[in-house]
Amino acid sequence: MIDFVNQYLIPALVLGGIYALGAIGVSMIYAILRFAHFAHGDLMATGAYIGLLVVWVLDATPLAELSVNVRLLIGLPAAFAGTAAVAILIDRLFYRPFRRARSMIVVVIASFGVALMLRSLVQLFFGVDVINYADGIQFPLKMFQPLRILERHIYIVVVTIALMLILHWFLTRTRTGKAMRAMSDDADLARVSGIDTERVVIWTWILGAGLVAVAGVFLGMDTRLVPTMGWDLLLPVFAAAILGGLGQPYGAIAGGLIIGAMEELSTYPWVGDGPLVPPDYKTAVAFAVMVLMLIFRPRGIFRGRVL
Amino acid sequence: MGSDLLRANGMTGGYGGADILKGVDLAVEAGEIVAIIGPNGAGKSTAMKAVFGLVRLREGEIRFRGEDIGACQPDELVRKGMAYVPQERSIFPSLTVHENLEMGAFIRRDDFSHVIDLVYNLFPPLKDKRRQQAGELSGGQRQMVAFGRALMTEPALLLLDEPTAGLSPVYMREIFERVIAVNETGVGILMVEQNARQALKIAHRGYVLATGENIFTDSGDALLANPEVAESFLGGHGNQADRGGTHA
Numbered sequence: 433m434i435d436f437v438n439q440y441l442i443p444a445l446v447l448g449g450i451y452a453l454g455a456i457g458v459s460m461i462y463a464i465l466r467f468a469h470f471a472h473g474d475l476m477a478t479g480a481y482i483g484l485l486v487v488w489v490l491d492a493t494p495l496a497e498l499s500v501n502v503r504l505l506i507g508l509p510a511a512f513a514g515t516a517a518v519a520i521l522i523d524r525l526f527y528r529p530f531r532r533a534r535s536m537i538v539v540v541i542a543s544f545g546v547a548l549m550l551r552s553l554v555q556l557f558f559g560v561d562v563i564n565y566a567d568g569i570q571f572p573l574k575m576f577q578p579l580r581i582l583e584r585h586i587y588i589v590v591v592t593i594a595l596m597l598i599l600h601w602f603l604t605r606t607r608t609g610k611a612m613r614a615m616s617d618d619a620d621l622a623r624v625s626g627i628d629t630e631r632v633v634i635w636t637w638i639l640g641a642g643l644v645a646v647a648g649v650f651l652g653m654d655t656r657l658v659p660t661m662g663w664d665l666l667l668p669v670f671a672a673a674i675l676g677g678l679g680q681p682y683g684a685i686a687g688g689l690i691i692g693a694m695e696e697l698s699t700y701p702w703v704g705d706g707p708l709v710p711p712d713y714k715t716a717v718a719f720a721v722m723v724l725m726l727i728f729r730p731r732g733i734f735r736g737r738v739l
Numbered sequence: 740m741g742s743d744l745l746r747a748n749g750m751t752g753g754y755g756g757a758d759i760l761k762g763v764d765l766a767v768e769a770g771e772i773v774a775i776i777g778p779n780g781a782g783k784s785t786a787m788k789a790v791f792g793l794v795r796l797r798e799g800e801i802r803f804r805g806e807d808i809g810a811c812q813p814d815e816l817v818r819k820g821m822a823y824v825p826q827e828r829s830i831f832p833s834l835t836v837h838e839n840l841e842m843g844a845f846i847r848r849d850d851f852s853h854v855i856d857l858v859y860n861l862f863p864p865l866k867d868k869r870r871q872q873a874g875e876l877s878g879g880q881r882q883m884v885a886f887g888r889a890l891m892t893e894p895a896l897l898l899l900d901e902p903t904a905g906l907s908p909v910y911m912r913e914i915f916e917r918v919i920a921v922n923e924t925g926v927g928i929l930m931v932e933q934n935a936r937q938a939l940k941i942a943h944r945g946y947v948l949a950t951g952e953n954i955f956t957d958s959g960d961a962l963l964a965n966p967e968v969a970e971s972f973l974g975g976h977g978n979q980a981d982r983g984g985t986h987a
Contacts, residue, residue, distance in 0.1 A: 607845070610834065614842045617831040624791065624825065625888065626817030626846040 438580045440700050446585050446654060448692025449592035453647035454665060455672035455684035456599065457640025463616035463679030463737060464636045467536050470543040471522070472644055472669065474550035477662030479515040479645020480652040481554050483507045487565055500566035501584045504649055508591070511649050512642035519641030520634055522546050547663065554659045563657040588650045595643060596685055603681060608635050616679050644669075667715060668695065671722035677736025686733065691718050744769050744896050744927040745803055750789050752796035759785045761951040762799070765929070767896060772918065772928045774942035774959065776935035776972060782951040783931040784826065784900050790929070791823045791898055792816055803896070818846055822894035826901040826931075829885035832874025836865050839873050839884050843891030851891060858887035861917055879910030886917065890926075897921065899930035903937075915941050936973050939963050947972055 454476055461469045486507030490496060495503060526546055530538045572580035603609040608631065615622040615632045623629055651661060672691045676683025698709040698717045709717060730738045745767040753759035759782045767773045775783045788794045790801060792813050801809050803819060813823070822843075831839050840858060844851045859866040862883040868876060873884050882902060889897055902918070903911040911934060919941055922928050932938035939945050942959035947968060955968055962968050 607841070610838050610841060611845060614831045614834055614838075617833050618828050621825065621828055621831065622842070624793070624813045624817070624823050625842055626814050626892065627842060628814070628845070 434578050436700065440696055442579075442581060442585055444693040444696035445689070446588050446650075446692075447696055448689035449588060450647045450650050450654070450688075451665070451668050451672045451692045452685045452688025453592060453595065453643045453650070454669035455676065455688045456681050457644045458669055458673040459676065459678050459684040459736070460612070460616065460636055460681060461640050462673070464612065464619065464632065465527070465531065465539075466619070467527075467539045467543065468670070469640075470540065470666065471547040471550060472640070473662035473664070473666035474547040474554075475515055475519055475641050475662065476644045476648035476651070476665060476669075477554055477657075477659060478518055478550055478648070479511040479641075480648035480657055480661060481558055482511040482514045482645065483649035483652060484558070484563065484565060484657060486510050499583070501570075501587055501653060504565060504653055505587060505591070508646055508649060511645040515645030515648075516638040516642045518550075519637040523633070523637055551659050551663065558657075558659070560659060565652055565657070584653045588654065591646070592650070595646065599639070599643075599681065602639075608632070612636060612639075664715075667722070668692075668718035671718040671725075674722055674725050674730075674736075675732055677732030677734035678738075679736045680732065680734035683732055683734030683736055691721060694718070694721065743767075743802070743805070744771070745790065745801070745929065747786075747790055747801040748799060750786060750796050750799035750801070752789065752794060752798070753785065754794065758797065759951050760789060760794075760796070760799075762953075763789075763948065763951065764953055764956075765790065765946060767927045767929050769895075769927055770922070770925055771943045772922050772930070772941055772959075774935075774938040774945045775929070775931045775948060776933075776938060776945060777948035777954070778972065780950070781948040783948055785951075786948065787823075787898050787900055787929065787931050791821065814846075817892060817894075820892070820895040821898065822889035822892055822896070823898040824885045824889045824900060824902060826904055830873045830881050830888070833872055835870055836873050836876070836884055837869040839888050840891055843888035846892060854891055854893060858890055861890075861920060862887055879906050879913065882906060882910070882914055883917075886914070886921075890921065894926060896927045896929065899928065901931050901933055903932065903934050911937065936963065939973075 454472060458469060458472050483504050487500060487503050490503045490506065495506070526542045527539050530542055570582055570584065572582050603613055611622065611627050611632050612635060614627060615629055619629065648662065651665065668691050672687035673684050675690060676685070676687030695714040695717050698714055699707040699711045702708045725732060743766060745765065747763070747765040750760045750763040751758055763782065763786050765786060775786060777783050785794055789796055792811050796809065800807065803821065808816060808819065831842060834842065840855050844854065864880055865883055865887060868880065873881060876884065886902065903914050906914065915937060918928060918930070930938065939959040939962050945957065945959050945962045946953060947955040947962065955962060955965065957965065
């Protein structure tokens, strides 16, 4: 039983949190800007590599004494802000002109192009090889025996929960957050009510890109960095956003956790000795969920928009 | 001209294809209720949207408080003192009633709690439901939310696109009573209405449009009394258009 928790449940929570942080942005961008943002995965990779830069920079300071996980936590604000700035710039250059021309399918295709550009930039600066934030094996903390929790998993789960609470506060208590929900409900009505929709768009990118950048750093912490890491995560992140209901940030969180849990738990030996689904194929679980949802319940569990 | 709130002359244009409006004139003076009536496809809603900058005109001039607003975007017009309630999708369904009102006041950086109190006084049912999602309310209460949202900027001119469409006679009377109450606080009102007879009863002036042109313009009472208007645009007596008002 405790092995199940250590080897499946905790990783499921970690992966689910990472998916959720990505799915929030996909969901909100779809609701507010009305397009499926296919460069979202590569924004995730952008955030992960900004995290790597911070680790390198801190190596040259007295903070190099700190563990790599702590240095990455210090780097989270930089990854958040840097990726948000990149996203706003991309929106200005590549999305807004097409949005003004009201051709949303062109914006979708443009986001494919942006995804390729971002990945190429990462490859240009960091090479195509796998990079780890730090070499060596990390051992689980002893204080929670018999739970074998890795230090990084605690950071990931705690920061993810904190970010979600802040997001909830932002969306329900601040004027800009409420305006985001209003524009996601009805962009035309928001405009005729006098809501500054350009400002809402900027905040959508700040939140969507910032949160997915944090997800990228966490993914890099938990696995490794490769330029295609974001693109590989695009499918489960979209599956999570659709499962939760597009335009529903809380749905995206739930969807992320469910998809993450289903992927991890599908590799548990439920029947016989071997894993139910071989780990290499676990993304297929997310794909299957997405297809089934689109066919039978396209509005997702939280009644979002139809893709 | 000094008391003119809105004056639109020769509005001509549409949504890119053939002109829907062919030289429509409209005016609202300070403190007036003005109703636009006419058959389906007459261009009533289009004329109102043109006033609010949602339809680009090929020709014509629109002045609001003497200022040319022909090139203004809707959000600029909200800042200048106009408010608009669209016919459909006039509320934010997933926001609470209270949040809907707050969004109406988005452009305000001052304390607007007294306006929220005013709206709750005007529409008491909303006060009890202020923490509920607006999308869960009945049609009539949604219309109250939409109305209240538009009042949050304390506009000088309120544009209402078919405020009673699809409402039961009880709610229709309620909404019209509120239109009068809001008007009595000095707000000019321009409304498009299908319930033509009831609208003209409360309107100081009315415009009858057909096929994108002004057909009749007169006081509300005079239009009601005009046999030609009654024959062609009010559908005579005792038929559907009158049903809601028979108990009034």
